[in-house]
Amino acid sequence: MASESLLTATGLVRHYRLRRRWWLGERHSVVKAVDGVTVEIAPGTTLGLVGESGCGKTTLGRLLLRLDQPTSGQVTFGGEDWLAKKGEQLRSARKDMQAIFQDPLGSLDPRRTVGNAIGEALTAHGLEPDRGARAQRVTELLQQVGLGADVAARYPHELSGGQRQRATIARAIAVGPKFIVCDEAVSALDVSVQAQIINLLSDLQDTMDVSYLFISHNLATVRHLASTVAVMYLGKIVEQAPADEIFTAPAHPYTVALLAAVPVPDPAASRAQAASGRLAGDPQSATALPSGCRFRLRCPRAAAICAEAEPPLSGQPGGHAVACHFPHS
Amino acid sequence: MADDRAAPSLLSVEHLSVSYRTSSRSGGEHVDLVRDVSFGVGRGEIVCLVGESGSGKTLTGRAILGLLRRNARMRVSGSVWLDGRDLAALPERELRQVRGTGVSMIFQDPVAALDPVIRVGHQVAEAMTRRDGRRGSRRAVVAQVADLLRQVGITDTEQRMQQFPHEISGGMCQRILIAIALAGNPSLLVADEPTTALDVTIQAQVLDLLASLCRERGLSVLLITHDMGVAARMADRVLVMYAGAIVEQAPAGDFFAHPAHPYGLGLIRAVPRIDTGPADRLSAIPGSVPEARSRPAGCPFHPRCPLRADVCEQEEPELLPLGAQHAACHRSAEVLGAARSLWDSEASVG
Amino acid sequence: MSAQAEVAEDRRQPSLRRWLDRPPVRAWRVPHGRPLVILAALFLLLVLGWAAFPAVFAGANPTAVNPLAALQPPLHRYLLGTDQYGRSVYAELVYGARPALEVGVLSTLLGGAAGSVIGILGGYLGGWADLLVMRLIDILLALPGLFLALIFIAALPPTLTNEILAIGIATVPGFARVLRGQALGVRSRLFVDAAIVTGVRRRAILWRHVLPNCLAPAIVLGTLNIGTAIVIAASLSYLGLGPSSGVLNWGALINSGQGYIDRDWWISTFPGLLVTLLVIAVSILGDRLRDAMEPSSG
Numbered sequence: 007m008a009s010e011s012l013l014t015a016t017g018l019v020r021h022y023r024l025r026r027r028w029w030l031g032e033r034h035s036v037v038k039a040v041d042g043v044t045v046e047i048a049p050g051t052t053l054g055l056v057g058e059s060g061c062g063k064t065t066l067g068r069l070l071l072r073l074d075q076p077t078s079g080q081v082t083f084g085g086e087d088w089l090a091k092k093g094e095q096l097r098s099a100r101k102d103m104q105a106i107f108q109d110p111l112g113s114l115d116p117r118r119t120v121g122n123a124i125g126e127a128l129t130a131h132g133l134e135p136d137r138g139a140r141a142q143r144v145t146e147l148l149q150q151v152g153l154g155a156d157v158a159a160r161y162p163h164e165l166s167g168g169q170r171q172r173a174t175i176a177r178a179i180a181v182g183p184k185f186i187v188c189d190e191a192v193s194a195l196d197v198s199v200q201a202q203i204i205n206l207l208s209d210l211q212d213t214m215d216v217s218y219l220f221i222s223h224n225l226a227t228v229r230h231l232a233s234t235v236a237v238m239y240l241g242k243i244v245e246q247a248p249a250d251e252i253f254t255a256p257a258h259p260y261t262v263a264l265l266a267a268v269p270v271p272d273p274a275a276s277r278a279q280a281a282s283g284r285l286a287g288d289p290q291s292a293t294a295l296p297s298g299c300r301f302r303l304r305c306p307r308a309a310a311i312c313a314e315a316e317p318p319l320s321g322q323p324g325g326h327a328v329a330c331h332f333p334h335s
Numbered sequence: 336m337a338d339d340r341a342a343p344s345l346l347s348v349e350h351l352s353v354s355y356r357t358s359s360r361s362g363g364e365h366v367d368l369v370r371d372v373s374f375g376v377g378r379g380e381i382v383c384l385v386g387e388s389g390s391g392k393t394l395t396g397r398a399i400l401g402l403l404r405r406n407a408r409m410r411v412s413g414s415v416w417l418d419g420r421d422l423a424a425l426p427e428r429e430l431r432q433v434r435g436t437g438v439s440m441i442f443q444d445p446v447a448a449l450d451p452v453i454r455v456g457h458q459v460a461e462a463m464t465r466r467d468g469r470r471g472s473r474r475a476v477v478a479q480v481a482d483l484l485r486q487v488g489i490t491d492t493e494q495r496m497q498q499f500p501h502e503i504s505g506g507m508c509q510r511i512l513i514a515i516a517l518a519g520n521p522s523l524l525v526a527d528e529p530t531t532a533l534d535v536t537i538q539a540q541v542l543d544l545l546a547s548l549c550r551e552r553g554l555s556v557l558l559i560t561h562d563m564g565v566a567a568r569m570a571d572r573v574l575v576m577y578a579g580a581i582v583e584q585a586p587a588g589d590f591f592a593h594p595a596h597p598y599g600l601g602l603i604r605a606v607p608r609i610d611t612g613p614a615d616r617l618s619a620i621p622g623s624v625p626e627a628r629s630r631p632a633g634c635p636f637h638p639r640c641p642l643r644a645d646v647c648e649q650e651e652p653e654l655l656p657l658g659a660q661h662a663a664c665h666r667s668a669e670v671l672g673a674a675r676s677l678w679d680s681e682a683s684v685g
Numbered sequence: 686m687s688a689q690a691e692v693a694e695d696r697r698q699p700s701l702r703r704w705l706d707r708p709p710v711r712a713w714r715v716p717h718g719r720p721l722v723i724l725a726a727l728f729l730l731l732v733l734g735w736a737a738f739p740a741v742f743a744g745a746n747p748t749a750v751n752p753l754a755a756l757q758p759p760l761h762r763y764l765l766g767t768d769q770y771g772r773s774v775y776a777e778l779v780y781g782a783r784p785a786l787e788v789g790v791l792s793t794l795l796g797g798a799a800g801s802v803i804g805i806l807g808g809y810l811g812g813w814a815d816l817l818v819m820r821l822i823d824i825l826l827a828l829p830g831l832f833l834a835l836i837f838i839a840a841l842p843p844t845l846t847n848e849i850l851a852i853g854i855a856t857v858p859g860f861a862r863v864l865r866g867q868a869l870g871v872r873s874r875l876f877v878d879a880a881i882v883t884g885v886r887r888r889a890i891l892w893r894h895v896l897p898n899c900l901a902p903a904i905v906l907g908t909l910n911i912g913t914a915i916v917i918a919a920s921l922s923y924l925g926l927g928p929s930s931g932v933l934n935w936g937a938l939i940n941s942g943q944g945y946i947d948r949d950w951w952i953s954t955f956p957g958l959l960v961t962l963l964v965i966a967v968s969i970l971g972d973r974l975r976d977a978m979e980p981s982s983g
Contacts, residue, residue, distance in 0.1 A: 058534035071882050100884035112875035117897050126893070130885045166623045167388070177883065196387035197561060201605040201619035208616070223535065226607040230617060253609055267539040269564020271606045273591055276568040284543060285536045288504040 011082075012049040012217050013070070013185055017042050018079035020065055024293070035293045039065040040076070041241035044319075047234075049184065050211065052218040054232030054249065056225050056264070060289055061238040063221045067189045070219065071105055072096065084184065101131045104178040108190035110170035114162040120173045121158030124148075127180040147176040151206060168199035172206065179210060185217045192227055204230050225268050229253060234325075237261050240290060240300045243319055247326035257326065257333035259305045260285075299331070307332045344416075345555050346376040346399070346438075346523055351413035351423075353394050353403065355627075365410070366627045369394050370579040372413075376523065379553040381546070383566040383587075385602070386576035389624040392559045395576070396525045398423075399557070400440050401430045417523065435462065435519035443528040445508035449500040455511050456480055456496025462518035487514045488544050506537035510544065517548070524548075527559045542569055563606045567591055575599045578625060578635035585660035595662035595671050597640045597678075604678045618678040634665070641678065642666045722973050725966040732963060735782035747776035747933060756949050766951040768942060774955055780933040781956070784845065785963075789915040792849045796856025797907050801899070804861035808868025809895055818861060825858035831917050838926055845928045848921065852914050863906055867899040874898075901975055908971025912964030919960055935960055 020040040040062040047053045057063045068074040070081065072088075081088040084102060091099055107113040114123055124144045134140040145155040151172040162170055171191065178186055188207065192200040208231055210216065222228050228235060229249065236246040237260065245258040256262050263285040270276055287304045290296065296303050302312040311331050319329040353369035369391040376382045386392040394403070401422060403409045415422040417437055422430060434440075442448050449458060459480045471479070481492040487510040489495055500508055509529060516524055526545065530538035546569060548554050558569055566573055566587070573590040575583040575598065583596040594600040604618040622639040625631060631638050637647040646665050654663040657671065664670060735742055751771030759766040765774040807818025825833065830852075837851035871877060872895070880890050921927045922936025935956040942952025 058536065073878055073881065097884050097886065100882060103882075105879070105882045107875055107879065109875055113879040115876045115880075115894050115898070118893075126880070126885060126889075127883045130883055130889070168623050174879070177879075181884070196624065197563065197602055198387060198605050198620035199623060201607070201617035202621070204607065205616050205619055224607075225535075226609045229609055230607055263536055265609060267535045268609055269535075269538075269562055269568055270608060270610055271563035271567045271591065271603050272610070273567045273587055275610050276564070280539075280543070280568070284539055288506055288537065289534060 010048075011046045012084065013047045013088075014045075014082045015066075015070065016044050016080045016082075018044070018066065018069055018081070019077045020062075020069055020074065021077045037293050038241045038295065040069065043079075043238075043241075043243055045236060045243070045246075047185070047217050047219065049217055050215045051233045052211065052220050052231045054228035054235040055219060055221045055238060056223065056228055056235060057238035058223055058264075058289055060240065060291070062241040063223075063238050064189055066238075067105070067187045067219060067221050071103065071187055072100075098131065101181045102184045103187070104181065104183040104185075105187040105189065106171070106174050106178050106191045108194050110167060110174050110194070111162055113174050114170065116162055119159055119161055120148075120165070120176075123173070124158070124177045124180050127177050131181050133181065143180075144176075147180050148173075150179070150210075151176045152202075166199075167195050168202060171195060171199075171203055175203075175206065175210070179214065179216070182214070183216060185219070187219045187221070189221045190223065191220070193222065193224065200227065207231060225253075225264055237264065240295065242300065242329065243327075244301065244329045245327065246319070251326050255334075257328040257335065258330050259307050259332075259334070260301055262334060263304075299329075344375040345378045345380075345418065346557070347414075347416040348375070348395075348399065349373050349414045349416065351395065351398055351415065352411070353391070353398055354410050356408045356410065364628075368579055368627055369398065372576075372579075372581055374574055374581060374584065376555050376557055378522070378555055379549060380571045381549055381556045381558060381569050382572045382574060383570035384557060384559045384574045384576060385561065385563065385566050387561055387602075387624055389578065389627065390576040391579040392561075392576050393527055396440065396527045396557065396559045399525055400434060400438060401425075401427070402440075435516075435521065437521055438523040438525065439516035439519065439521040440525040440527065441509070441512045441516050441529050444532050445505055445512050445529075446500055448512055449508060451500050454497055454499055455503070455508075459483060459496075459511065459514050459518060462515040483514045483518060484511075486517070486548075487511075488540070489514075504537070505533050506541060509533065509541050513541075513544065513548075517552075517554075521554075523555045523557065525557045525559070528561070529558070530565065531560070531562070538565075545569065563603055575602070578630055579627065580635070580663065581654060582636065582663045583661065584654065585662075589658075589660050593671050595657050595660045595667040596664045597642055597666075597670055598636050599662075600670060601678050620678070634663075642669060722969060725969040728962065728966045729970065732782050732786070735779045736786045737783075739780045739783065743773070743776035743779035747772060747780045756945070758949070759951050759955075765955050766949070768938070768952045769945065769949075774938075774951060777933055777938055778935070778956060778959055781935045781938065784928070784933070785915050785918060785935055785960075787845065788849055788852060788918040789911040792852035792856060792914045792918075793907050793910045795849065795853035797860050797903065797910065799853070800857040800860025801864045801903050803857070804864030804866075805868045805891070805895060805899055807861070808865035809872050809891060815865075818865060822858045822861050822865075825854070826862070830855040830859075830913065831920055834917050834921060835924075835926065838921060843926060843928055848918060848928060852917050855917070856910055856914065859910070860903065860906060863902055864899055867902055868895055871895050871898045905971045905975040908967050908974065912967045915963060916960060919956075 018040055019042055022037040022039060024035045024037060026035065043066055045053060055063045055066065065074065069076045076089065114120070121141070121144050124147055125140050128134045128140055128143060134143050141158070144158050148155060148157055153169060153172050153176070157165065157169065157173065165173065191207070192203050195203060204227060207218065211218065218231065220228055220231050232249045234246065235249050235252040236243050237252070237258065238244065239260050245252070245256065245261050252261065253265070256265055266279050267285070270279065285304055290300065290303065296313070298313040298316050299305070300316070302308040305312070309332065317329045317331050319327050321327040351369060351372045352367065354365045354367045356365055357363060372391070372395055374382070384392045384395065397403050398411050399415050399422065403411050404427065411423065413423060417433070420433070422433060425433065449455065460476050463476065463479060477496070480496060484492040484495060489507065489510055495503070495507070530541050533541060542565065545556060545558070549556055558565070560566060570587040573585055573587050574581050575596065577598050583590070583594065583599040585595065590599065591603065594603060598620070601618070601620040605620055607617060620639055625635060633648045634640070634651055637643040640647065644665065650665070652663045652665045654661045657667055662670070749772065754763070754767050754771040755769055757763050757767045763773045763775065765778070767773055768777070803818050803821065807815040828836070833855040834851045837854055838848060841847040841851070877890065877894055880894055918927065919936030919939065922934045923940045925940065927934055927936060938956045939953045942949070946953050
């Protein structure tokens with residue numbers, strides 16, 4: 007717990023300005039996709055980032071990966087100012103931060119073989135310039151993710167969903183990163199395959215000492231990988247705590263509702279869940295945020311103060327932080 | 336293979352098979368996608384058809400409504416008995432009458448299933464148009480639409496009716512679609528992955544709605560899903576499909592407590608859970624679902640099965656009863672006995 | 686459309702509409718499929734043969750004037766008749782094939798390559814590069830292809846090379862616009878993001894990922910364009926603006942026969958027909974080529 011942080015993001019904000027024509031003149035609206043997020047990830051650990059659609063978790067992932075520009079905020083990665091890097095400096099630094107995406111078919115070029123895709127990663131960072139050694143390395147990587155050497159010659163559409171995702175994992179680990187952003191990495195896979203991939207990611211973390219930002223809308227998948235969990239709602243983190251505490255003692259009403267809604271494959275447990283109440287209403291749009299606490303319109307505990315003041319994310323003893331005026335205890 | 340409950344069957348599917356003729360360019364072979372599926376749904380019952388991709392569950396649902404007829408490459412055989420009529424044998428004209436009034440369907444992507452340029456109120460009203468062409472006065476129609484919307488849990492109906500699909504959320508769209516599906520007062524609703532595209536908190540709301548509709552209106556639901564948790568929450572009975580055939584069939588309580596097929600057990604064990612402590616490793620089923628074109632001989636699951644024996648490679652097992660449950664496995668009795676520990680040693684990378 | 690929409694639509698339509706929409710017993714189909722492609726390929730091969738070895742097909746001396754044989758109708762002693770100078774129309778068509786194909790293919794290659802590069806760079810790089818590209822396209826597109834080529838060729842001495850250049854320039858905006866759109870689309874695809882995250886250099890991304898995935902529409906556009914280029918070339922010659930050397934040119938032939946069109950129709954008609962058939966054949970093949978290039982979807 008005392009090791010210094012690998013990645014620290016402070017006050018990350020991403021606002022999108024939408025310009026719309028409205029009768030005469032224009033209307034501006036702002037989508038506050040990420041509205042001030044601060045996270046810290048230690049080496050060799052996993053931060054699980056959960057939330058529903060529109061909460062900004064994917065946007066946060068893209069900001070960290072530098073696929074998108076933050077409106078403001080800072081990121082320190084490996085002790086250096088990550089956002090200040092540009093051009094060739096950024097490109098070669100990407101070696102340390104890789105990603106696995108939700109759609110394995112989409113994240114592989116359909117016109118190139120799997121071996122080609124993995125080889126490209128190696129070449130981009132000057133690893134294994136010799137063709138023979140490179141092919142050898144590709145085979146090793148494929149085996150490390152549980153694929154046979156013959157997969158190198160196949161095209162993405164010839165593989166199953168699970169195989170494709172393993173291939174993208176092989177590409178991600180090929181350059182030896184310290185940090186991997188897993189953006190809904192198992193959400194598009196069949197249940198039986200999800201379990202395989204989660205196990206694989208866990209094994210790789212042990213052997214390679216790599217950190218993950220595991221983004222998911224499914225709390226249950228996060229449980230098996232994360233040491234810390236952060237819950238996002240409409241652009242802000244509403245609760246953050248060590249994984250065990252989030253699941254056994256959630257404090258924010260939204261977290262409680264999320265846990266109550268996750269389907270459990272056990273009829274008795276399901277019935278118990280149903281009894282603990284449902285969240286009313288629909289997810290808000292990120293353009294028309296309510297005043298004060300953005301969750302108050304759906305919150306069973308909302309009171310007058312919730313409309314006036316937005317609760318800050320405040321830490322409680324033991325590393326558990328909540329943004330709520332009336333957290334569960 | 337009709338159901339074994341006392342409740343009279345509303346829907347009885349018998350020996351349903353769907354095959355697909357591939358294009359002549361690649362040889363023109365027939366690929367079996369759904370193989371000899373038989374099951375029933377009783378009145379007021381929720382039956383969950385569970386399976387992963389390639390199991391044939393979606394095609395089964397569509398075949399029941401005769402939606403595969405338009406595809407010249409698909410060949411459907413077998414019977415679908417609904418209230419004494421074989422839907423599979425009905426000519427299209429008559430089947431159109433049955434759709435909406437006898438049996439209805441809702442799909443996975445609610446926003447895409449609505450016409451984006453027509454207000455949702457209109458779309459519900461269109462579903463309510465009497466077959467004989469008679470339309471009540473505008474006021475009467477609006478009142479009926481509002482009533483239907485309220486039944487699916489939509490408040491401020493006046494405002495909602497005027498909105499377009501892109502202005503409302505996914506969960507709300509799915510409620511609208513349920514309203515449209517129920518407009519003709521069908522006795523059976525086929526729901527194909529109705530909550531997969533929705534957020535988990537909204538999913539809970541929609542599932543609650545379906546459950547209450549079932550209770551209050553006596554609506555029967557055939558719920559097709561890949562999510563074991565959804566099945567646990569909703570099902571009275573569970574049917575598990577693998578590689579185009581039903582491999583297990585049981586009342587929900589029995590199924591989740593002691594599944595009788597290794598695949599069913601494996602699926603339950605593979606689901607990550609929040610209510611138990613994190614295991615060191617998830618129990619995964621090694622390998623992957625076989626392509627329809629290259630199914631293994633004998634039991635299609637045997638290459639992935641920890642209990643595989645010689646007989647499994649040679650003979651495809653039939654769906655046989657074991658108490659209140661049915662399983663298509665040569666060694667189902669052992670599965671019942673071994674239960675929890677069966678998959679623990681299989682926790683490999685795959 | 687989705688099955689849900691199908692079910693809903695079924696209920697919506699009044700009975701006449703439903704009758705019209707009933708599933709067809711045998712669908713009407715425009716002739717298409719292998720036989721037509723083979724036919725088109727054979728025809729193109731023939732024209733290529735004409736271009737490569739005209740003497741083999743039509744003997745030597747197509748320009749020899751033969752007043753006694755003037756204005757003979759087709760299928761008497763000459764296959765396609767003779768023109769007012771007694772020259773075989775068939776021979777003139779055969780010898781006109783090479784310049785036509787040269788202009789068509791070379792101008793398309795030239796303009797297509799230039800337009801594609803410009804379009805892809807603009808679409809992928811965005812920013813000022815894209816602005817430049819868009820303005821260039823706008824300028825060039827202000828006039829339709831034929832007029833654009835007209836302007837250039839009027840300014841330059843009328844040689845074959847210049848004609849190729851002129852039509853090539855007229856071809857650039859079409860390609861640039863299509864490829865720019867393609868590149869924009871490819872740029873937002875996940876595997877490009879993945880390549881950026883992997884750390885692949887931008888040049889390599891363009892060359893290895895963006896370009897191949899933009900090629901398919903370029904190829905179809907190219908084959909269609911060959912046809913258009915041939916038509917433009919013929920039009921220029923018809924207007925008297927083509928290469929002045931030699932008269933063995935389809936467009937020139939159409940021009941020279943137009944005074945006789947009411948009675949000796951064959952002089953203008955056959956070259957026109959030939960150009961049309963050639964354009965159709967090239968389009969069919971281009972379509973087939975595009976189908977073959979799509980990565981199979983399992």
